[in-house]
Structures are given as structure tokens and as C-alpha cells.
Amino acid sequence: MSFLSQASLTDEFDDLKEEYETLVKQNQVYKEKLADLKKIQSKCLSLLSHQNKKYKQLRQALEGSDSSLSEEDAALEKKITERQKSCRSIQENLPKPNSFLLNVIVGQISLSLLTKAEKYDYKQGYEQFKLYTTIIMLVYSLVNLFIVQYSNSHLIQRFIDAIYHFMIVWYYCTLVLRENILRHNGSRIKGWWVIHHYLTVLLSGILLIWPDSISYRMFRTQFMVFGVYLNFLQLLQYYYQSGCLYRLRALGEKSDMDITVAEEFQAWMWRGLTFLLPFLFFGYLFQLYNAITLYYIANHPDCQEWMVSSSAVIFFILFLGNSSTLSKVVIDKFKSKGSKTKAA
Ligand code: COA
Numbered sequence: 001m002s003f004l005s006q007a008s009l010t011d012e013f014d015d016l017k018e019e020y021e022t023l024v025k026q027n028q029v030y031k032e033k034l035a036d037l038k039k040i041q042s043k044c045l046s047l048l049s050h051q052n053k054k055y056k057q058l059r060q061a062l063e064g065s066d067s068s069l070s071e072e073d074a075a076l077e078k079k080i081t082e083r084q085k086s087c088r089s090i091q092e093n094l095p096k097p098n099s100f101l102l103n104v105i106v107g108q109i110s111l112s113l114l115t116k117a118e119k120y121d122y123k124q125g126y127e128q129f130k131l132y133t134t135i136i137m138l139v140y141s142l143v144n145l146f147i148v149q150y151s152n153s154h155l156i157q158r159f160i161d162a163i164y165h166f167m168i169v170w171y172y173c174t175l176v177l178r179e180n181i182l183r184h185n186g187s188r189i190k191g192w193w194v195i196h197h198y199l200t201v202l203l204s205g206i207l208l209i210w211p212d213s214i215s216y217r218m219f220r221t222q223f224m225v226f227g228v229y230l231n232f233l234q235l236l237q238y239y240y241q242s243g244c245l246y247r248l249r250a251l252g253e254k255s256d257m258d259i260t261v262a263e264e265f266q267a268w269m270w271r272g273l274t275f276l277l278p279f280l281f282f283g284y285l286f287q288l289y290n291a292i293t294l295y296y297i298a299n300h301p302d303c304q305e306w307m308v309s310s311s312a313v314i315f316f317i318l319f320l321g322n323s324s325t326l327s328k329v330v331i332d333k334f335k336s337k338g339s340k341t342k343a344a
Helices: 003-064 071-091 100-106 116-146 154-184 191-209 214-250 263-298 306-343
Strands: none
Touching: 003 071, 100 154, 116 154, 116 214, 154 191, 154 214, 191 306, 214 263, 214 306, 263 306
């Protein structure tokens, strides 16, 4: 390297000195603020825990008294309820310990999202992840159904099917993890949908190891058609769920994932739900049909594989759990719509 170019590099390095010093200072400020933030967080958590404990004790004392509540007691109870509600909303901005499951999967790092914007972005990312993966799986299942189906090699078909089954296992494992993080941050996803995803992982795992056999051939096309339908259904669900999320945010209603439904949002939600329901119920009937088909295959004299009857049982459980949960969701929504109309 010539002397001149060496000198110009040194000049350039020296020019960076001032900026570097600012960076070091800023970093120092940042570290101090971070330490302060941790201190304030622990202080808030300890105050909150004390407050919660005290309100609980006060409520128990009020409820424990033998005589009926006096007017003063009733007023105090109302105030306690309001204060507890306020404490819950304070809690939303503070970190909380992970559930046992999250600790087992990711270890002891904080998975609390502390602002509304972070929660919204995470949920939106979750919905987008579902959308992109569903599109890939839809294309793959269509290719499998309309092209690979006609391949002469059973080995190639089984291999391509196995990739599809593996994709489903991976997709649902990821969903379970993300949904646990969402639930940890206040999302009100019903427990059944999470259980549904665990069962789907199990089912896809069984399908993955089901050897190429007469029984597998008997069910293959039906499962591929079901796969196409399920992916199509998930696209419809995506438009409904992301529509809900977008509107709740636009309405300014999504206060830390605690939904207070506005009229405008209700109207949109009911339109979306009414459109979606027949497709969902048809999907559940398809699951029942799969269970029945597998039951008949299991009783076929050439069927040797245990995967057939176990898949039949899982499809049946999915049918029962999905249709009962969906019916309950719709009935609850109707009831809360009725009570809101009465209150108005
Ligand atoms: N998966 C993940 N999250 C779900 C969910 C599902 N299947 N169903 C609802 N949620 C979430 C909602 O996004 C909402 O989250 P938030 O608290 O963070 O805002 C929360 O759970 C409460 O939702 P809820 O009011 O009970 O229902 P909804 O109006 O959002 O959706 C349905 C109702 C029926 C459309 C929805 O539950 C659904 O699509 N269910 C069918 C799922 C299914 O059958 N999948 C398998 C297909 S065979």
C-alpha cells in the first residue's frame, strides 16, 4: 500500500473519532436507562402484587360477612372491582413469567410484549405467516392432486406426499408455539384451537409414517382433496381474522387484546362469520367423512396398518371438538349481541 493511500485511510479513521465518542456516550445513556427501566419494572411488579393481594383480601372480607351487604359495602365492592380492573390493565404493560410450556420450549427468556403496537405487530405477523404457508401448501396439494396423482411411480408419489405431511407437522408445531406466545400476551384464543393443532401434528405424524400400502392407496386421494379444501378454508379464515384485527385497530377498540366490540365492528364480524360458517361446517363434515372412510378401510381384510384406525379416531375427535367449539363460539356471540342490544 502506498504512503498516500495509507495516510488517507488514517485520516478517514480519525474522522470517525467524534462520531464514535458520541456512540459510546449514547450507549452509556442507553445502558443506564435500561437498568432504570428494569428497576422501575420490578418496583411496579412488586406494588402491583401487593395491591392485588390486598384487594383480594378486602373482597374476601366483604363476601365473608354474614349479613347482607350494606349500601356502603356495596359501594366499596364496586370501587374494589374498578381498582382491580385498572390493575389488570397496568399488568398488560409489565412483563410476566412464562407459562410452564413456554419455559420448556424457549427457556427463561421474557416473551412479554409490552406495548399495544408490539402485540398488534406480532399478531399480524402470525396471521401473515399463516397466509403465506397456506398458499404454499395449497399450491403443493393442488400439484399433488392433479399432477403427481398420475405418476406411475408409487415411490415418487409417497415421497412427495411425505414432504406434504412433514410441512403440515412443521406448520402446526410453529402455530402452537406462536399461539402460546399470543395467549401469554393476552390473546383469547380458545384452548380447543391449540389442542386442535396438537392433534393435527399427531395426525400428520401418523400419516407421515404410514407406509405405502393398499390401505394408504385407498385413502390417499380423499386426503389430498381434503388437504386442498382445508387450505382453501384457511385462506377464508385468514381474511376473516385479519379483517377483524384490522378493524379493531382502526376502531381503536383493541385495548391490549381485550375486545370491546363496537357496533360497526359487530356488523362486519357477523357478515364475515355468516359467510364463513357454512364452509367451516362443511370442513367438519369432511373430517367426519374421513373418519368413517378410515373406519371402513380399517375393517378391510387387506388392511394391516395401525395408522388407519388411529387416524380415524383423531379425525373423529377433531370433528367433535371443532363442531362443538364453533357452535359454542357462535352461541356465545349471539348471547353477548343480545345482551348488548338490551343494554343499549
Ligand atoms: N386459531 C387461532 N386463533 C383463533 C382461532 C383459531 N382457529 N379462532 C379464534 N382465534 C382468536 C381470535 O383471533 C381472537 O384473538 P385475540 O383475542 O388476539 O383478538 C380470539 O381467538 C377470540 O376469538 P373469538 O372471538 O372467539 O372468535 P373469532 O370471531 O375471532 O373467530 C371463528 C371465530 C369461528 C371464525 C374462528 O374461531 C375460526 O375460524 N374457527 C375455525 C377454526 C378451524 O376450524 N380450523 C380447522 C379447520 S378444519
